[in-house]
Amino acid sequence: MNSRDRDELNRLRKENEKLRAKLEKSEAAVDILGKASALLEALARSATATDPHLEAPTRGRPEWLEKPTPESPEDTSAE
Numbered sequence: 001m002n003s004r005d006r007d008e009l010n011r012l013r014k015e016n017e018k019l020r021a022k023l024e025k026s027e028a029a030v031d032i033l034g035k036a037s038a039l040l041e042a043l044a045r046s047a048t049a050t051d052p053h054l055e056a057p058t059r060g061r062p063e064w065l066e067k068p069t070p071e072s073p074e075d076t077s078a079e
Contacts, residue, residue, distance in 0.1 A: 041057060044057040045057060
């Protein structure tokens with residue numbers, strides 16, 4: 001193994017270490033978001049159980065979180 005190979009190996013090891021740390025943080029963030037979602041759902045169910053005027057929460061994403069769909073060409077020609 002020559003000097004250039006050793007340098008490349010060290011560079012790749014450092015990059016691998018950084019990517020592993022980034023992955024660990026991302027996995028922790030996903031775990032936290034899952035727990036927060038479960039907590040918010042439990043709070044919503046609790047609120048509907050104590051106030052009969054509230055609608056029961058539905059599973060899935062709320063409308064305001066959905067990505068807007070691009071308009072089709074037929075929709076833009078009506079302008």
